[in-house]
Amino acid sequence: MTRSQRPATKRITIKDIAQAAGVSISTVSNVLNDRSDAMTEQTLERILAVMDELDYRPNLMARGLVTRRTATIGVVIAEIETPLFLQSLSFMESIAREASYNLLISKAHTIEDEKQAIKVLTAKQVDGLIFLSVSQYTDDDHLNELRRLDMPVVFVNRATLHDDFDHVNWDDTAGVDQATEHLIQLGHRHIAHLRGPLSRQSGANRLEGYRRALERHGLTYREDYVKPGDYTVSPEQWQQSTLELLDLSPRPTAIIASDDIVAAVVMKAIQQAQLRVPYDVAVIGFDDQHFSPFLHPALTTVRLPVLAAGKCAVEMVLGKIAGERTESEHVKLPCTLIIRESCGATT
């Protein structure tokens, strides 16, 4: 156990290796860059041995300075603390790591934050930039700055801005459409919706999907069947909205919530009103958060392709970096209806 007491840890560099192996630094650099064909087996082994013995680790900053590559992708993520996006981030890391890339992260909730984040991430010489679910509204100024960077940039879950940027989005509209369709197939004719904030793309899209499915089946869209389930209003109000829905005539036999948290509250309100889910009222959520299968009853919900989106985004920037992809791409991933107990299809 050679535990040295503050050994004044001399940083060992390529120079030290060269010296110890009795070669030039160029040769050492060659082995570092897998150009081992340019030297004797014997020299290679000697260098390798010295590296190992001295526990040499190349300084990637110094390397990056000349190669202009850092093997690092910057991720700007919205402040919103939803587990879903963090999960996506986590998955991005997995994909990036397979390609030996790391993620440098920076949260941003205002446009100012975002600009600042771009500044520091690029100053740190990231090879590409991913924007995860950040502010929907951006000025041209901002976009031009991004264009000027001349660096792979992809937006995930942000309203499509301009065609020259890469985008990965998911199709909430189709997701809710599918959920509504499912309820209709199960015989429901009175379907209510606790919608998200209309100021957000997701809120508007989901309402649209609900409406679209109803119309396709010739069911009338009733204003009073739609109530706000925003995160801008409180859970108490979601509960209140649910109770109001239950008082309507005819009483809705199904409620589509804007997300799983809202759905949990909706189910709770229904149960407190002495009604049963799904027998009296079916409930469908949105997001497929990790707790949804464990609710009582297990929640039928629409799963967002957050993992696939993360993977896609990382692959897009890696492709751009490698020069394989050049055209800007707009990917729209489908959502999946996850049927559990709360809609009555499985019981």
Add this chain to the structure above:
Amino acid sequence: MTRSQRPATKRITIKDIAQAAGVSISTVSNVLNDRSDAMTEQTLERILAVMDELDYRPNLMARGLVTRRTATIGVVIAEIETPLFLQSLSFMESIAREASYNLLISKAHTIEDEKQAIKVLTAKQVDGLIFLSVSQYTDDDHLNELRRLDMPVVFVNRATLHDDFDHVNWDDTAGVDQATEHLIQLGHRHIAHLRGPLSRQSGANRLEGYRRALERHGLTYREDYVKPGDYTVSPEQWQQSTLELLDLSPRPTAIIASDDIVAAVVMKAIQQAQLRVPYDVAVIGFDDQHFSPFLHPALTTVRLPVLAAGKCAVEMVLGKIAGERTESEHVKLPCTLIIRESCGATT
């Protein structure tokens, strides 16, 4: 709108600024490093103007090469996809950003992964390293490698290894103790526990806290009141375990679950057995995940100080970097009992 078509974006450097402003690069460097006292107001402004006009951004890699500072902290995080730790990570980013630091992240689930992560993060010259909830068991080899780095390292939520490392932990034992105490105060005498995996620190600690509270009150610890609620077993088995507990005589009047997800399943099982929470059986969870307030009934649970721990960890490495802290510290943060509906105290 000066949208240039691939302007062959010449990277502008400190040299360009110097030239354009008619000064030496040293002077420009001085303004970059806030040594504006060493020049005329007029020169300063001229340089600033040129910087602004040319949209200059210092290359932090080049700077880092000479200062040996990157303003980046490496975070190695366990693969386990629990939202809780991701939330902690997210909060760490906030704290780090206040100090103008960024987080370079790398997941690791095996020791090999971890070693690899250390290698690349240090190669990228991070200024400090935080281990978030990674593998409990490490070889001395591994630790020595970390010591050799001569770099601030703090472990969060890892079993204390050696005193010369910094640690931030939370006191699960006291947390469950407190939860159990609360139930006892409410008059419960038959309290069961769905424990976590004993191979993990958290599982063992929580069982210990449960036991400790019982003993303090002279209540007998019954083997059959404790069943595994591991994530190593399936939700179906948690449900099964719950039903078995309900069949015991005397029937437990309260169940403490090893975490909130398990608690949700426990509540579900109880309700499916036509019993009511909390009237027939009280339930307490652990973690205070974001969905817990929305369960039916809202879950009483023990909140882990994941945010505080993240903050603490970041502050510890920043302190070490700044040279303010030198001693190794071992912080143990308290958990908080969050009383909601599922234990019957508020209804």
Add this chain to the structure above:
DNA sequence: ACGTTTTACTAAAACGTTACAGTTGATCGG
């Protein structure tokens, strides 16, 4: 045996900063 190719290297110039040791020319105290 001679020119040519190949092999196994090496020297030195980048990359974009900071840091330190100077160097001017002006100001100042006595």
Add this chain to the structure above:
DNA sequence: CCGATCAACTGTAACGTTTTAGTAAAACGT
């Protein structure tokens, strides 16, 4: 008015790599 201090700079050597252009010696073909 002279040496000393000071203000406002500048020149250049690092930092640890990669890369390009080269070189000396060995191998090869004829």
